[in-house]
Amino acid sequence: MRGVLRPDGAAGRFTLARHPPDGDLAPFVDYYWIVRWDLGEEPPYEQSILPHPCVHLAFEAGGAAVYGIDTKIFTRRLTGQGKVLGVRFRPGCFRPFSPRAISRLNDTVVPAASLLGRGVASANEAVMAAGTDEEMISVAAGLLREIRPPRDRVAEQVAAMVERISADLGIRRVADLTEAFGWPERKLQRVFSEYVGVSPKWVMRRARLHEAALRASSGEAVDWATLAKDLGYADQSHLTRDFTTTIGTPPARYTASA
Numbered sequence: 099m100r101g102v103l104r105p106d107g108a109a110g111r112f113t114l115a116r117h118p119p120d121g122d123l124a125p126f127v128d129y130y131w132i133v134r135w136d137l138g139e140e141p142p143y144e145q146s147i148l149p150h151p152c153v154h155l156a157f158e159a160g161g162a163a164v165y166g167i168d169t170k171i172f173t174r175r176l177t178g179q180g181k182v183l184g185v186r187f188r189p190g191c192f193r194p195f196s197p198r199a200i201s202r203l204n205d206t207v208v209p210a211a212s213l214l215g216r217g218v219a220s221a222n223e224a225v226m227a228a229g230t231d232e233e234m235i236s237v238a239a240g241l242l243r244e245i246r247p248p249r250d251r252v253a254e255q256v257a258a259m260v261e262r263i264s265a266d267l268g269i270r271r272v273a274d275l276t277e278a279f280g281w282p283e284r285k286l287q288r289v290f291s292e293y294v295g296v297s298p299k300w301v302m303r304r305a306r307l308h309e310a311a312l313r314a315s316s317g318e319a320v321d322w323a324t325l326a327k328d329l330g331y332a333d334q335s336h337l338t339r340d341f342t343t344t345i346g347t348p349p350a351r352y353t354a355s356a
Contacts, residue, residue, distance in 0.1 A: 100308055103146040103171075103345065104355065105315055111135060111143045112176060115170045117235055122350045123242055125249050126194070128152060128186045130235050136179040147172045148311055148345065151260055151294050153192035153200060155185040155210055157238060162191075162210035162218045163310040167295045171345065183234045185227050185242070190256035191238075194247040197221035200295035201287050210237030214245055255279070263298070264305045270330040272298050306330065307344055310337065321347055 102108055112135035137143060149168040156163055165172075168341060193200055196213055210218040221241040228234040243276035260280055263269050272283050275298055279291075290298050306329040313320050326337035342351045 100312055101148050101150055103148055103311060103315075104230065104352075106317075108145055109144070111137070111321045115231055117231065120239060123239060123246070125190045125254055126246070127185060127242070128188045128191075130238065131186060132181065132231050132234060133184070134181045135176050137176060138179075142175050142177040144173055144175050147174070148304075148308060150186075150308070151189045151296055151304065153203065153295070155187070155214070155238075157183040157234070159226060162225075164203065164208045164210050164213055166200070166206045166208070167348040169205055169296065169300075181226075183238060185238055188253075188257040189260035190253045191250070191289075193253050193293045194250040195245065199226040199292040201291045204295050214241075217241055217244060228316045252289060253293055256289060259298075260294060261303055263301050264308075267305060267309060267329060270302060303340070307341065310341055311345065311352070314349055320349070320353055 112133050115132045117130045117132070118124075120131065135143075136321075147168075149172050151167055154165040154166065156165060187195075190200070196203070210222075214353060218241065221237050224237045225234045259275060262278065263275070269275055269278065272286060275281075275286060276283055286298050290296065290301070294301065296304075309329060310325060313325060322337065323334045326332075326334045329337065331337040331340070338349055341347075341352070345352065347355075
């Protein structure tokens with residue numbers, strides 16, 4: 099589970115299911131995710147996430163909310179029993195739904211009705227009352243179809259760029275992105291701020307950290323010097339500093355705990 103920190107500790111505490119969108123919503127939605135948990139009398143459990151550059155719409159007991167990009171670690175506290183249905187939008191593809199630049203949503207949680215209209219409240223009630231994943235997703239998809247804006251060519255181009263960065267860790271500089279897609283650097287910076295919410299350099303750095311955290315959680319020995327080189331860091335100390343600053347634990351200690 100890329101982005102879920104210490105997934106070994108998460109096992110048995112909650113379940114996570116992911117479902118692809120129907121074709122008509124695929125230009126906007128990356129996937130739906132559903133988390134269910136039942137801790138019974140166990141103490142609360144906190145799960146930390148290393149966020150991706152994606153906006154999420156979450157349907158939950160306290161009401162539906164839009165989660166902007168967390169530029170640091172996101173931690174969710176689970177208690178008792180519950181469930182959440184999330185809609186993960188493709189990078190940049192929540193912008194057509196939003197009246198404001200996505201960078202203004204960073205590190206914030208906004209009541210979904212303030213951005214998506216009054217229909218969100220009844221949809222949230224229906225999602226919470228639904229018994230199966232399919233029923234929950236059907237409600238969310240119905241809401242999105244009601245409020246769906248026209249397709250945005252720029253949003254889809256930006257999504258392709260972010261997906262390329264995540265898939266090709268050889269793209270390490272903004273100049274690499276400029277060369278691959280033909281956009282001047284100034285335009286990249288401006289459009290990423292408006293559509294994605296963060297800079298291209300932030301996306302590249304986060305993609306490297308996702309890979310490092312995934313390797314560290316694998317249970318296998320990690321050659322950190324080699325990994326630092328593979329990920330484009332100047333040396334192991336740069337990777338260690340970046341990992342520790344963002345995740346809060348030095349990579350070697352993180353690996354040992356995994």
